[in-house]
Amino acid sequence: MICNFGAGPCILPQEVFKQASQAVLNFNDTGLSILEISHRAPEFEAVVDETIKLVKELLNVPEGYSVLLLQGGASTQFSMVPMNLLAEGQSAAYLDSGAWASKALKEAKLFGEVKVVASSKESNYTFIPKDYEIPADAAYFHYTSNNTIFGTELFETPKTSVPVVCDMSSDIFSREINVSDFGIIYAGAQKNMGPAGVTLVIIKDELLGKSGRKLPSMLDYKIHADNKSLYNTPPVFSIYVSMLNLQWLKSKGGVAAIEQENIAKAAALYEEIDRNPLFKSPCAVEDRSRMNICFVMENKELEKPFLKLAEERGMVGIKGHRSVGGFRASIYNALPITAIHSLIDVMQEFAETVK
Amino acid sequence: MICNFGAGPCILPQEVFKQASQAVLNFNDTGLSILEISHRAPEFEAVVDETIKLVKELLNVPEGYSVLLLQGGASTQFSMVPMNLLAEGQSAAYLDSGAWASKALKEAKLFGEVKVVASSKESNYTFIPKDYEIPADAAYFHYTSNNTIFGTELFETPKTSVPVVCDMSSDIFSREINVSDFGIIYAGAQKNMGPAGVTLVIIKDELLGKSGRKLPSMLDYKIHADNKSLYNTPPVFSIYVSMLNLQWLKSKGGVAAIEQENIAKAAALYEEIDRNPLFKSPCAVEDRSRMNICFVMENKELEKPFLKLAEERGMVGIKGHRSVGGFRASIYNALPITAIHSLIDVMQEFAETVK
The missing domain is CATH 3.40.640.10 (Type I PLP-dependent aspartate aminotransferase-like (Major domain))
Structure with missing residues (x-):
């Protein structure tokens, strides 16, 4: 998938x-x-x-x-x-x-x-x-x-x-x-x-x-x-x-309905970024985007192996822009919340492997 | 077709x-x-x-x-x-x-x-x-x-x-x-x-x-x-x-090959326009386009019924631009010569009906 x-x-x-x-x-x-x-x-x-x-x-x-x-x-x-x-x-x-x-x-x-x-x-x-x-x-x-x-x-x-x-x-x-x-x-x-x-x-x-x-x-x-x-x-x-x-x-119910989905999608991913000790958000909490979620790793050396695992698990386009580094998950309207859950699963799976 | x-x-x-x-x-x-x-x-x-x-x-x-x-x-x-x-x-x-x-x-x-x-x-x-x-x-x-x-x-x-x-x-x-x-x-x-x-x-x-x-x-x-x-x-x-x-x-053989096809396609249609007494080209003979072939009818009153017949026979987009009137057959690279033959057939069929 x-x-x-x-x-x-x-x-x-x-x-x-x-x-x-x-x-x-x-x-x-x-x-x-x-x-x-x-x-x-x-x-x-x-x-x-x-x-x-x-x-x-x-x-x-x-x-x-x-x-x-x-x-x-x-x-x-x-x-x-x-x-x-x-x-x-x-x-x-x-x-x-x-x-x-x-x-x-x-x-x-x-x-x-x-x-x-x-x-x-x-x-x-x-x-x-x-x-x-x-x-x-x-x-x-x-x-x-x-x-x-x-x-x-x-x-x-x-x-x-x-x-x-x-x-x-x-x-x-x-x-x-x-x-x-x-x-x-x-x-x-x-x-x-x-x-x-x-x-x-x-x-x-x-x-x-x-x-x-x-x-x-x-x-x-x-x-x-x-x-x-x-x-x-x-x-x-x-x-x-x-x-x-x-x-x-x-x-789908228009913009009001999709906004609620977008809030839920972004919240789920930021929650994992904040919770998972390997990852962090480089952005001010109050200004965090709901569309493009940037995150980096505490240990830069783990970024390559994490990217590799994520790609193996079917994640496309999560490499961060060179201006920020790390990762960026763009979670636009059409991206189902199941994709967010898959990404969170990979983050947790990776955290297990480096314990 | x-x-x-x-x-x-x-x-x-x-x-x-x-x-x-x-x-x-x-x-x-x-x-x-x-x-x-x-x-x-x-x-x-x-x-x-x-x-x-x-x-x-x-x-x-x-x-x-x-x-x-x-x-x-x-x-x-x-x-x-x-x-x-x-x-x-x-x-x-x-x-x-x-x-x-x-x-x-x-x-x-x-x-x-x-x-x-x-x-x-x-x-x-x-x-x-x-x-x-x-x-x-x-x-x-x-x-x-x-x-x-x-x-x-x-x-x-x-x-x-x-x-x-x-x-x-x-x-x-x-x-x-x-x-x-x-x-x-x-x-x-x-x-x-x-x-x-x-x-x-x-x-x-x-x-x-x-x-x-x-x-x-x-x-x-x-x-x-x-x-x-x-x-x-x-x-x-x-x-x-x-x-x-x-x-x-x-x-298809590139531009040189398609050019020969385009010459043949345009020649066939202009030949019918020149031959068929109902139609004429408004353009100077030496400047006639091989891509967009404009033609009008000697008797303007026949233009509507001809357009109707042509459309019934599957011809799309042949109504002339308002600046010229009449008809325009755009015969670009991808248009097969069989389409030209179909248009010629309609022109001849129509000529028969108004004899």
Whole structure:
């Protein structure tokens, strides 16, 4: 039995794989593959509509927001956000809580002044900075809700009078959020939304066309909003599989229900990390991520043999990122709790062998 | 029997659909779906390597060029090209031969002066302009090799001393080209390369970092070249299916062999259009595309009933683009000549009924 703890692209539900596999042969009984269907075909426009409808429903997106399905990943959003929101001469506020937050603010510097309100870089991003001030004259405040690499998560949206922009790539659809707290939410799909190749943007309509810059069409949120994400050929299959995955999430009871499962999954694994004398978490307890659980060993020399045993037992993708070392179990929505139990079993089995 | 004449996303070989469908369930006997595999996994890095190798092999890409697999489609290239090649104060030369050429030059205007060397817009793009001069001081010359919407194709690369940039979205891999004639070739994959969601760029290395502009990382060819197209999470599945499709093309004898088939397919259909008194081609004979064959009816009132009959006979995607009207048969590499024969049969059957 394989347990896929990969950080992304990551596990999706088996039924989604089955439906997607079938649609590659015959999409919706059209006799055509989903890969050869026109993006202007009514059958595919229905897929886009349904995907956007599911995003709105699952996240309770209020009136006055547009849901966009784009390309280029969060990395493209790192520059689209300042291009679209930051007028000449303005500044933007960024919270530096991890590698992706740091990349985002670096890209923003091309378009204006960046004020870093706080950073945990000095301590290798083991915690989320608190007690900082967000300048009231910033064009927007940007943060990353979950730090995939370092295993920390910011559960409470920072309070500010300026529009809040959030990179939710690795925790969107894993827990309830209040969309009206945000100006822009963006996320590469390849964690809890779908496969790689599509990027979700939820933007408050009043922010469309805000910067006054003349932008390339593909980098202008307004163009995509006006064209209902069909300005050019979209990533058809990635959108289709996202739709299937969001349908699965809805059938599971939606975000509120999956959040309870995610809390239980994370609690079980952290409990073992805290209990098992061989392992420890490098992250501040109050900032521990529910999606990406980093852990290291007290004795570094045991990491290789533990990894070997875990891989023998079917654990995939648990080697930690080089920035942290040790291990990282990414436990996204589709990962069943039985996989967590299997990992805990391996941790306990390994502890027995080194007694 | 369905015959998919769609303009793109379009037909791919049935064996590619079968392999892709299987990989969604179990990729390379890993026990994992291609949709859940890490883009940093050696098995997927091998897919990227193989795809790039096949592009180089099939197009005889010489030393000194980089092959990039990006996102955002040709529409994103419309702005990436000037961003990366056009230094402040420089001008670029564009041939306006169709709707996409026109969009490309519009985007370039954001970054500098655009000199339109010639345009066939006045005659609704029914021919490819000839006998124009390309300014020797242009930073580059841009053209579209095949006009998907208007059904014209430019077979001979224009001669100039400046770098030639070509949008080959709809005819790349359909005929032999001399890559060393070009500074940049780009193409949305969704015709002869693979499914939607990945964009091919072939760039002469000496053009990397040419404009001196400070670019967002995701819009800088050099970043992608330095990172072997894995700067961020790539569109995994679209790349994988492109690899399968290029393997299929290689097994068919490569571009030279498919070009002969494409010549035969196009000749058969144009012959019927010219022969059958009900139909005519709106395009200049010498500029007729081998990929997208536009045809209209002498009597417009017969177009609806002909479309109805064709659809009844299993023809998909032959309604013409609204800019041209009538019909368009896109006859990409994977469309078998039997589909052309079926379409010809319908044209003849219809002619019989209106005698």
